[in-house]
Amino acid sequence: MTRRGYPSDVDDDTYLFLLPYLLLSPKDAAQRKYPIRDVLNALLWVARTGAQWAYLPHDFPPAETVRQQAHRWFEAGCWFEAGCFENAAHDLRLLSRVEKSRSGDPTAIIIDSRTLQSTPESGHRAGFDGAKKRKGIKVHLAVDTLGHFLAVLTTPANEQDRAQVKDLCPEVQKATGAKVEVAYADQGYTGQQTALEATEAGVELIVVKRPEATKGFILLPKRWAVERSFAWLSRFRRLGRDLERLPSTLVGFHVLAACILLCNNLRPLFA
Structure with missing residues (x-):
């Protein structure tokens, strides 16, 4: 039938x-x-x-x-x-x-994260995201400048974005044959240790900062591509x-x- x-x-x-x-x-x-x-x-x-x-x-x-x-x-x-x-x-x-x-x-990538609300099935590995006021899981995503998927990993939501660079950058280099030279990120990835961990993977980490005294969503150069990729994924x-x-x-x-x-x-x- x-x-x-x-x-x-x-x-x-x-x-x-x-x-x-x-x-x-x-x-x-x-x-x-x-x-x-x-x-x-x-x-x-x-x-x-x-x-x-x-x-x-x-x-x-x-x-x-x-x-x-x-x-x-x-x-x-x-x-x-x-x-x-x-x-x-x-x-x-x-x-x-x-x-x-x-x-x-690609030689340039964009990295970012989003927090997913936990459920009874996933609550045992969830953490509390103080910025989003939500208990859940963070999804860390790396895409190229066209928004194409490169690497993804998950952590409890209480873990810092910058702490995942040491795992995310090597995964990207593995997927691209170590061709990536630059990674764009938001202010959650600031810090000398974070930049050093990216450099060890052969990547220069560039933090794209928001303009001062702004509120709400701001379309930032380079970084908007990963936000669009998250929006595409949310259709599932x-x-x-x-x-x-x-x-x-x-x-x-x-x-x-x-x-x-x-x-x-x-x-x-x-x-």
Whole structure:
């Protein structure tokens, strides 16, 4: 029986592009009971709607099957010792940059963080963000100047942004082949120790400061690209709060969302 499609389903061209990254075993393996495309569409439905696994519609494969396969995709180590969707996002970023007449790997990045409200599932690893007055998890994101995903990590919300530079910059260099030279950040990343940790990774940290005596949102040079990327990611309702028991699952959903956004931008090239 052929089911009706959901708005979150991948089209034929996107599926054919992603398929080689998702094949952890042969497509026609004897133990495979459900088509990969159906499992992928079910995962995207969860990411887009933010629904609980148990509420997955019955015309998808069983929720436990989709959840287990999602964890395999998120955690599988392949060519770059990364998850399947991270590998796909890496190649999609290269295609997008070349299509825009840029070099394949960026030399400048923007880093920032946002705080996600915790839930009962994630409360055991949450912290209190004094600036946002919110208990939750911080998502630290690095993007290039076009807003393309490069690296992401999570910490309790009480941890300082500047303390994550020592982990975020090496991840970016690993993803780009150590091509990054400059990182733009907000005033939460000030400090000599932070600049030194960035320098050890081969990156010059430049803090873009707000104009004095200003309130509310201010569009700052360079830094607006990462704010836009957070806005794009927030269209996936699964990322509206921290609904995951494991931090690796939260990271995986962010990478999945970034991958799908890149696929949508490059859809004319797939045709």
